[in-house]
Amino acid sequence: MAEHPKARPARVVEQHRSGYIVSDGPDHGFPVESLPEWQRPPGYRKGTVTIDQRPGVGDWLLVEGRKAVALLPRRSAIKRGAAGEHYQQQLIAANVDTVFVVCGLDADFNPRRIERYLLLVRGGGVEPVVVLTKADQAEAADAEVLPDAMAALVELAAQGVAVRAVNARDAESVAALNPWLQPGCTAVLVGSSGAGKSTLTNTLLGTERMKTGEVRENDSRGRHTTTHRALIPLPTGACLIDTPGMRELKPTGEEDVAENFSDVEALAEKCRFRDCKHAREPGCAVREAIEAGKLDPQRFANYLKLSDEVAGAAHRLAHRRAQKAEEKVANKSLSKRLDEKYGKH
Incomplete structure (x- = not known):
């Protein structure tokens, strides 16, 4: 703050290619221009930062006018390994208290996917809550789904993970999530497409803000109705981050x-x-x-x-850190030789 005496804090509510939408108060969002190093491709040249070191939805920035000048420290972060051969981390959400792992009680129910989500969530130091949607459809679900769901519930209970089964379209049912949506709290929704995240968001808001879509009957898969991450204030005083469905969940190497x-x-x-x-x-x-x-x-x-x-992933992370350390030593050595030959400028 001392370096930017005129700056004020604002929270990232949307992230786009060219910049960010931030908010410094309820219902007061405005665009800000990001720092150049947040836009350059990783490794483009000296001064760039890695993907996970750039602001994401939920981060707090210092802004002056319509420009972002600094990223404030995070208290928590949910990440995954980015797609591709080279090691990168992708930020899903920052400064969150709870992650709602949303899974439908239909043919797309997958206990193994829930385990993968829990691995990533706990790696970020955030409390996970498994939300089983489409509880109103459970009786009509395939005969194989309910036994798998019951077995998964036993496993989750043994791990101390909270589980709530809800009808995402019913406000009274969704009220079961209120203990994690108190004033000042931030929660993020994660889950595959068609799990009911956008429907859940609309019910919590009490309005049809998020676009929803139907799932395919043959496999209960849905289309990406949420196209970008967005932080939304709720009537309870909490904040909710809705995310697009994620088909690939690669570990970062920092999970336990x-x-x-x-x-x-x-x-x-x-x-x-x-x-x-x-x-x-x-x-x-x-x-x-x-x-x-x-x-x-x-x-x-x-x-x-x-x-x-x-x-x-841990091996690739260690290799990458070692490379960066070597590059830092080499750059210092080169700078020293240049200073000795040409003098400091």
């Missing part, structure tokens, strides 16, 4: 798999061999639990899959 699969980790500690691979080793407590029906084999398979993905 053990925290999200504490039941599997606890079983692994009981194995006869400390380096047990849980394959055909004698005395494997994990395999015994699977054979006894105490551990879902699909959950265990997802545990192995996510462990490999997080380890791979």
